[in-house]
Amino acid sequence: MSLADEFEQHLRAFRRPRTAESYRYAVDKFEAFLDGGDIDPNVLERFARWMIDAEMSPGTVNLVLVGTRQYLLWRRRNGETLPDMHPPPPARARSVVT
Numbered sequence: 001m002s003l004a005d006e007f008e009q010h011l012r013a014f015r016r017p018r019t020a021e022s023y024r025y026a027v028d029k030f031e032a033f034l035d036g037g038d039i040d041p042n043v044l045e046r047f048a049r050w051m052i053d054a055e056m057s058p059g060t061v062n063l064v065l066v067g068t069r070q071y072l073l074w075r076r077r078n079g080e081t082l083p084d085m086h087p088p089p090p091a092r093a094r095s096v097v098t
Helices: 003-014 017-034 043-053 058-077
Strands: none
Touching: 003 017, 003 058, 017 043, 017 058, 043 058
């Protein structure tokens, strides 16, 4: 069982099913972004920029970042040594030109 599977199982015991699904989506996006790379202090900022460059909506970017932070905190609580990470600024809505 992968860490993502364990995290989802943990969430399903304490959260609503939709929250567990949303956070699992976040973890899957984060793992795709990492592609086996290391987690460093700036990873969340780079991840946010990657999602924005992929033209994900600001709401989705923020939701994915929340889920990813929860995943990383869960890993830390389970004994994994992770660096302190700099939180990215929230994604902003795009201006609509009329």
